[in-house]
Amino acid sequence: MLEEAKVIAADKVVVRFSGDSGDGMQLVGNIFTNVSAGIGNQVSTFPDYPAEIRAPQGSLGGVSGFQVSVGTNVHTPGDSCDVLVAMNPAALKQNVKYVKPGGVIIVDIDSFKESDLKKAQFQTLDPIKELNINCQVLEVPVTALTKAALADSGLDNKSVLKCRNIFCLGLVCWLFDRPLESAIAFLRRKFAKKPAIFEANSLVINAGYNYGNNIHASVSTYRIESEPAKPGVYTDINGNTATAWGLIMASEKSGRPLFLGSYPITPATDILHELAKRKDLGVKAVQMEDEIAGVCSAIGASYAGNLAVTSTSGPGLALKSEGIGLAVMAELPLVVIDVQRGGPSTGLPTKTEQTDLMQALYGRNGESPVCVVAPASPTDCFTMAFEASRIAIEHMTPVILLSDAFIGNGSSAWRIPDADEYPEIKPHYVPAEKQSEQAWRPYDRDEETKVRYWAIPGTEGLAHRIGGLEKDYTTGAISTDPVNHEKMVYTRREKIARIADDIPQLELIGPADADTILVGWGGTYGHLRTAAHELCNEGHKVAFAQFRYINPLPANTAQVLSGFKNVIVAELNTGMFADYLQSKLPELHIERINKVQGQPFLVSEVKEAVKNIMDRHNC
Amino acid sequence: MEQNTQQYAPSDFKNQSPVRWCPGCGDHAILNSLHKAMAAVGVAPHKTAVISGIGCSSRLPYYMGTYGFHTIHGRAAAIATGFKLANPQMTVWQISGDGDGLAIGGNHFIHAVRRNIDINIMLLNNKIYGLTKGQYSPTSDRGFVSKSSPYGTTEDPFIPAELVFGARGNFFARAIDVELEVTRSVLAAAARHKGTSVCEILQNCVIYNNGIHSYITDKEQRANRTIHLVHGEKMLFGTEKQFGLVRDGFLVKAVTVGQDGYTIDDVLVHDAHTPSNFLHQQLAMMDGHDLPLAIGVIRDVDAPVYNEEVDNQVATVRAAKGFDNLRSMILAGETWEVK
Numbered sequence: 001m002l003e004e005a006k007v008i009a010a011d012k013v014v015v016r017f018s019g020d021s022g023d024g025m026q027l028v029g030n031i032f033t034n035v036s037a038g039i040g041n042q043v044s045t046f047p048d049y050p051a052e053i054r055a056p057q058g059s060l061g062g063v064s065g066f067q068v069s070v071g072t073n074v075h076t077p078g079d080s081c082d083v084l085v086a087m088n089p090a091a092l093k094q095n096v097k098y099v100k101p102g103g104v105i106i107v108d109i110d111s112f113k114e115s116d117l118k119k120a121q122f123q124t125l126d127p128i129k130e131l132n133i134n135c136q137v138l139e140v141p142v143t144a145l146t147k148a149a150l151a152d153s154g155l156d157n158k159s160v161l162k163c164r165n166i167f168c169l170g171l172v173c174w175l176f177d178r179p180l181e182s183a184i185a186f187l188r189r190k191f192a193k194k195p196a197i198f199e200a201n202s203l204v205i206n207a208g209y210n211y212g213n214n215i216h217a218s219v220s221t222y223r224i225e226s227e228p229a230k231p232g233v234y235t236d237i238n239g240n241t242a243t244a245w246g247l248i249m250a251s252e253k254s255g256r257p258l259f260l261g262s263y264p265i266t267p268a269t270d271i272l273h274e275l276a277k278r279k280d281l282g283v284k285a286v287q288m289e290d291e292i293a294g295v296c297s298a299i300g301a302s303y304a305g306n307l308a309v310t311s312t313s314g315p316g317l318a319l320k321s322e323g324i325g326l327a328v329m330a331e332l333p334l335v336v337i338d339v340q341r342g343g344p345s346t347g348l349p350t351k352t353e354q355t356d357l358m359q360a361l362y363g364r365n366g367e368s369p370v371c372v373v374a375p376a377s378p379t380d381c382f383t384m385a386f387e388a389s390r391i392a393i394e395h396m397t398p399v400i401l402l403s404d405a406f407i408g409n410g411s412s413a414w415r416i417p418d419a420d421e422y423p424e425i426k427p428h429y430v431p432a433e434k435q436s437e438q439a440w441r442p443y444d445r446d447e448e449t450k451v452r453y454w455a456i457p458g459t460e461g462l463a464h465r466i467g468g469l470e471k472d473y474t475t476g477a478i479s480t481d482p483v484n485h486e487k488m489v490y491t492r493r494e495k496i497a498r499i500a501d502d503i504p505q506l507e508l509i510g511p512a513d514a515d516t517i518l519v520g521w522g523g524t525y526g527h528l529r530t531a532a533h534e535l536c537n538e539g540h541k542v543a544f545a546q547f548r549y550i551n552p553l554p555a556n557t558a559q560v561l562s563g564f565k566n567v568i569v570a571e572l573n574t575g576m577f578a579d580y581l582q583s584k585l586p587e588l589h590i591e592r593i594n595k596v597q598g599q600p601f602l603v604s605e606v607k608e609a610v611k612n613i614m615d616r617h618n619c
Numbered sequence: 620m621e622q623n624t625q626q627y628a629p630s631d632f633k634n635q636s637p638v639r640w641c642p643g644c645g646d647h648a649i650l651n652s653l654h655k656a657m658a659a660v661g662v663a664p665h666k667t668a669v670i671s672g673i674g675c676s677s678r679l680p681y682y683m684g685t686y687g688f689h690t691i692h693g694r695a696a697a698i699a700t701g702f703k704l705a706n707p708q709m710t711v712w713q714i715s716g717d718g719d720g721l722a723i724g725g726n727h728f729i730h731a732v733r734r735n736i737d738i739n740i741m742l743l744n745n746k747i748y749g750l751t752k753g754q755y756s757p758t759s760d761r762g763f764v765s766k767s768s769p770y771g772t773t774e775d776p777f778i779p780a781e782l783v784f785g786a787r788g789n790f791f792a793r794a795i796d797v798e799l800e801v802t803r804s805v806l807a808a809a810a811r812h813k814g815t816s817v818c819e820i821l822q823n824c825v826i827y828n829n830g831i832h833s834y835i836t837d838k839e840q841r842a843n844r845t846i847h848l849v850h851g852e853k854m855l856f857g858t859e860k861q862f863g864l865v866r867d868g869f870l871v872k873a874v875t876v877g878q879d880g881y882t883i884d885d886v887l888v889h890d891a892h893t894p895s896n897f898l899h900q901q902l903a904m905m906d907g908h909d910l911p912l913a914i915g916v917i918r919d920v921d922a923p924v925y926n927e928e929v930d931n932q933v934a935t936v937r938a939a940k941g942f943d944n945l946r947s948m949i950l951a952g953e954t955w956e957v958k
Binding site: 132134230231232233234235236245248249252257259261278279280281282283284286288289290292293296297298299300301302303304305306308322323325326330415416417418419456457458459460461462463464465466467468469477478 | 634636663664665666668670673680681683684685686687688689690691694697698699700701702703704705706708709726727730929932933936937939940941942944945946948949950952953954955956957958
């Protein structure tokens with residue numbers, strides 16, 4: 001069951017710039033504030049100067065800071081920041097305490113040499129470890145990149161170094177989608193009498209912005225807070241890490257070793273990073289030569305008897321299609337994780353969307369059904385990665401997990417579960433009485449569930465051959481028989497359909513006697529549930545349902561939804577789930593709320609849209 | 620590789636399925652050679668997996684009594700890599716043709732060789748696409764006329780050995796389908812080698828490219844146009860072993876022993892185990908025209924094996940950190956308690 005979740009701070013971000021008093025932190029803070037105000041944000045700032053105007057360079061006493069909160073409902077500069085820019089070790093040391101869990105720290109790694117660390121009184125050469133920093137640290141060679149950007153400017157070294165702050169401003173503008181034009185206009189006014197300095201700063205702000213673009217830097221400006229109702233031990237977790245850990249839990253619960261075959265792609269790469277670290281738990285995570293090799297190595301590992309996974313984003317899923325089809329045909333367990341981003345093609349790599357649903361459901365040649373599930377929140381990534389693995393192993397099928405950039409990067413407090421909170425996963429092994437080559441054929445299946453058995457290579461008596469060619473229902477030999485093929489097509493389809501008996505029912509949240517139900521799937525859960533809840537509080541009766549299992553749909557879907565006059569499907573695409581749901585339940589009256597801007601919903605806009613639909617229908 | 624004291628017969632590696640290749644296809648002989656090589660090596664059938672892509676030769680797993688997976692076009696090397704990593708006790712064979720392995724699967728091929736994953740790649744080279752009925756392949760010679768190149772190709776082919784050396788390969792051997800004993804011995808050597816082994820087997824397609832290797836396989840001339848390299852033995856060839864390979868500056872040349880001042884002492888001795896691939900590459904590039912085509916094991920050098928390195932790293936990290944399970948790993952990080 002999903003914990004209640006609230007999206008908070010969705011509408012504001014806090015940035016803290018810090019450096020030496022000569023580093024120009026007040027200036028970049030002011031520019032960022034003005035740029036944000038210029039695009040309609042409310043702002044609140046907090047300049048934090050050192051007492052000494054000229055404290056020794058790089059010393060703790062000389063750190064200057066500027067904190068700004070921008071967005072809506074901004075009343076204070078914030079108690080803590082989402083992003084900290086630290087130009088040197090002293091700034092990092094003085095300001096790390098202000099960073100929120102899950103925040104991002106940007107440091108100029110060029111100013112973290114041994115002598116710099118000494119000035120800031122660090123005891124070791126690893127300030128990150130010494131300060132016990134747990135959040136994302138972007139180690140950016142700001143000085144070197146600024147120098148490179150100004151190599152042909154003719155400026156002297158001192159003037160060049162004075163532009164480092166503007167590089168950081170460019171990077172922060174990238175992170176928060178701030179238009180450079182207005183920042184540059186501000187610089188033009190500021191340096192009206194020094195055109196060379198203006199030109200230099202203009203080059204450098206672009207260099208910083210482009211750097212963010214090039215490294216696909218991203219920061220989640222949203223936190224989804226669940227109520228820590230249950231006592232227990234908590235940690236802060238983002239969706240990609242939760243996904244990785246859910247897979248490890250499934251490996252522990254199934255007794256099958258975990259294998260990841262992957263290829264770097266934004267915004268899914270952190271899953272590869274995390275599982276690569278988890279060699280300490282016996283995980284084998286390999287970076288293959290391309291996306292296709294990622295899925296194919298996983299298919300090989302699956303045939304070999306592992307819990308096999310590949311992780312990617314939309315473009316990679318496209319490349320993996322043929323491989324997934326092979327796993328459908330060979331009826332092998334396979335978990336495919338798609339952390340969705342804006343598409344089509346390269347699209348918006350760092351932005352969130354729900355536009356891969358149709359690709360996941362239908363993007364393969366032939367009649368090729370797979371199970372599709374979608375986590376609702378960062379912490380739900382753990383549960384649904386576990387579920388994807390459970391279904392794959394127990395039902396001998398590929399399962400596609402549709403995460404997205406928003407929940408993949410977004411973080412939340414998470415109660416660390418005890419191992420016994422998750423069920424044992426029972427691999428569908430060849431039963432003992434069938435364990436000989438005479439008694440067992442590779443496409444023998446449990447007639448109840450239509451699931452074939454998994455024979456682990458290395459087992460004596462179970463040597464067998466499978467493959468992508470159609471097989472005879474009974475003997476498992478290659479078959480081109482027309483009637484047999486049709487029977488196999490329906491068998492594979494039925495196998496997926498019957499997973500509905502093995503997943504939780506759809507849960508109705510809110511007033512059951514409402515006429516209107518808001519329906520969502522995947523990472524929009526926090527916003528949609530909050531919107532439904534607030535609408536109810538404001539006197540509009542709106543129920544809510546979240547689909548975490550998409551193919552097959554929960555068995556009670558028709559029963560739950562048919563009671564509502566209006567079924568409003570809200571999603572970050574042009575209506576893919578609405579179309580899918582309509583195809584499964586033609587009798588439903590479905591209304592749609594859609595947004596395809598690479599950005600999450602705002603609670604306020606969902607509420608408005610729901611009210612408009614309700615007004616139209618006089619609910 | 621796991622050696623088994625039990626003795627196996629070639630028939631232990633066969634199954635009952637009828638073999639459906641064309642009569643006279645070179646694949647029949649290669650299949651027989653593989654069964655014999657597996658019996659000679661002695662790894663149990665249930666400890667053996669044969670993985671293929673798509674193409675005529677890729678049907679081979681269906682004719683094996685081992686574990687087998689007939690997969691998709693070009694991807695066998697990637698699938699075999701995942702298989703071996705996941706289940707390293709298995710001996711893994713990959714069967715690919717020249718189209719499957721070097722065209723659509725070229726990327727996976729070079730990366731498998733580069734990593735040195737412990738799989739045995741059989742590359743059956745008939746210089747044609749047979750299953751799709753006769754198009755030129757990436758190993759077809761320039762000017763080759765086929766259904767998709769009616770006026771002759773306008774591109775140069777890959778030479779498989781050159782790709783293997785370019786990808787820093789450590790085992791390369793060559794055989795000809797009609798020479799069953801050489802094929803058997805080469806495949807057995809490939810199986811015994813740790814790391815990626817590539818065996819190029821020149822194979823005749825009777826339907827779409829009949830006689831493509833006839834210059835080499837010609838019974839009258841074969842002894843003069845090929846040289847069977849054996850580690851530690853003199854590089855001699857010819858019906859009477861009257862020819863030998865000698866150093867010629869940085870290159871090698873063929874001479875008649877006893878003529879022009881060349882004696883048997885001048886003839887090179889094959890060293891397949893020397894780490895430098897300089898001479899290996901020259902030997903592998905000989906094509907039967909100016910110099911004889913080399914068959915046998917040309918290069919067989921020990922190097923770090925990818926799957927073993929992965930396993931060792933897992934063991935080392937586990938020993939150093941020693942988490943029992945996921946929960947203990949998480950609890951070792953930053954946490955707080957809600958009561």
